[in-house]
Amino acid sequence: MTIDATFWVTVSFFIFLGILIFFKIPQKIRLALEQNISDIKKQINEAEKLKEDAKNILIEHEKKISHSKIEVDTMITKANEQAEKNVIKTNEDFHNMMENRKKNAEERIRQLKNQALKDVKNASVKIAIKSVEKLIKNSLDKSKLDKIYASSLEETKLALKKKSS
Numbered sequence: 001m002t003i004d005a006t007f008w009v010t011v012s013f014f015i016f017l018g019i020l021i022f023f024k025i026p027q028k029i030r031l032a033l034e035q036n037i038s039d040i041k042k043q044i045n046e047a048e049k050l051k052e053d054a055k056n057i058l059i060e061h062e063k064k065i066s067h068s069k070i071e072v073d074t075m076i077t078k079a080n081e082q083a084e085k086n087v088i089k090t091n092e093d094f095h096n097m098m099e100n101r102k103k104n105a106e107e108r109i110r111q112l113k114n115q116a117l118k119d120v121k122n123a124s125v126k127i128a129i130k131s132v133e134k135l136i137k138n139s140l141d142k143s144k145l146d147k148i149y150a151s152s153l154e155e156t157k158l159a160l161k162k163k164s165s
Contacts, residue, residue, distance in 0.1 A: 120163050127156045 020026060131152030 116163070120160060123159050123163050124156060127152065127159050131155070 131148065134148055134152070
């Protein structure tokens with residue numbers, strides 16, 4: 001029997017396997033692999049927890065955003081209503097003020113008209129008194145009386161025209 005290289009390779013392979021088993025290398029490799037597997041599982045679990053937390057935070061923020069939009073819409077609606085109320089109130093105040101000014105102007109016009117009528121009446125009374133005085137001073141002659149009456153009438157008309165102008 002010849003011992004060739006294949007025999008020695010086979011013997012050295014079995015010796016190598018024996019050394020590996022003696023030093024418990026396969027068990028150490030298995031433990032290292034199991035440790036890596038458990039670490040990877042822990043990381044996956046943590047990643048899933050983080051993913052769930054992120055989803056919850058996203059949902060929370062979406063709710064806050066929707067609530068904020070609702071609040072903004074409500075605030076805008078209230079502001080528009082308040083602005084409309086202010087415009088209406090200002091408009092009413094303006095109309096009331098204009099109405100009061102109109103009434104005051106009408107009252108002032110009425111007073112001025114009454115005063116003018118009084119002035120015209122007073123002027124006509126004065127003219128009539130002067131005419132009567134002239135009549136009495138002059139003779140009571142019918143022809144003279146007619147002339148005085150006509151002239152007094154003309155004076156009264158002129159005086160009234162001057163007062164009314």
